[in-house]
Amino acid sequence: MKLYYAQATCSFAPHVALREAGLPFTLVRYDMAARTLEGGGSLEGINEKGYVPVLELDDGQRLTEVAVILQYVADLRPEARLAPPAGTMERYRLQEWLNFVATEIHKIYWPLFHDGSDAEKAGARAALGRRFGWVERRLGVGPFLMGETFTVADCYLLTVLNWTRAAGIDLATWPGLVDYRKRLSERPAVRAARETEGLVRRG
Numbered sequence: 001m002k003l004y005y006a007q008a009t010c011s012f013a014p015h016v017a018l019r020e021a022g023l024p025f026t027l028v029r030y031d032m033a034a035r036t037l038e039g040g041g042s043l044e045g046i047n048e049k050g051y052v053p054v055l056e057l058d059d060g061q062r063l064t065e066v067a068v069i070l071q072y073v074a075d076l077r078p079e080a081r082l083a084p085p086a087g088t089m090e091r092y093r094l095q096e097w098l099n100f101v102a103t104e105i106h107k108i109y110w111p112l113f114h115d116g117s118d119a120e121k122a123g124a125r126a127a128l129g130r131r132f133g134w135v136e137r138r139l140g141v142g143p144f145l146m147g148e149t150f151t152v153a154d155c156y157l158l159t160v161l162n163w164t165r166a167a168g169i170d171l172a173t174w175p176g177l178v179d180y181r182k183r184l185s186e187r188p189a190v191r192a193a194r195e196t197e198g199l200v201r202r203g
């Protein structure tokens with residue numbers, strides 16, 4: 001399998017999931033600033049929608065959309081317990097989280113990273129703040145979104161929490177989320193993904 005990714009973007013979530021699952025994969029880097037794809041070609045040539053992540057399967061099929069790629073990866077390695085079995089109520093709970101992170105957090109950042117007006121940026125920060133407060137309450141003292149078990153929903157939430165500083169949001173407002181982010185960042189798969197994407201500060 002091949003994951004098309006861009007540094008520190010939402011593709012970080014499937015990148016971590018692939019490592020958590022212990023699956024073999026290669027990476028192809030998309031440079032968002034230069035709009036170039038490692039090895040040549042264009043991102044649109046890989047995904048007409050023009051964005052990462054794209055997971056290319058060994059038979060050449062390509063899968064897009066973070067929430068779907070995450071579940072696909074989890075289902076390839078059920079013993080890693082990255083998602084409850086399909087058809088169970090717990091699986092719908094996982095999908096509830098994935099959809100929430102995608103539509104109520106991930107996409108709400110848009111004006112903060114794409115030259116939104118000051119009013120749009122303030123609105124986005126306020127909306128994100130309300131959602132972070134709610135997530136913090138839901139997390140309670142449980143280590144992960146689904147309780148005791150780390151799942152692909154955590155891969156996604158961690159990814160979007162990693163953007164707060166760049167978006168001018170002080171995560172310290174939600175100490176529970178600071179702890180959660182720290183806890184997850186210490187996982188070997190997360191460390192390895194950060195290292196590979198060049199996100200580890202040296203010296």
Ligand SMILES: N[C@@H](CCC(=O)N[C@@H](CS)C(=O)NCC(=O)O)C(=O)O
Pocket residue numbers: 006009010011032050051052053064065066067102
């Ligand atoms: N709905 C898509 C959104 C993916 C998306 O927003 N990708 C961003 C990075 S987080 C991207 O590749 N942007 C390309 C660009 O801005 O050039 C998904 O869930 O996978």
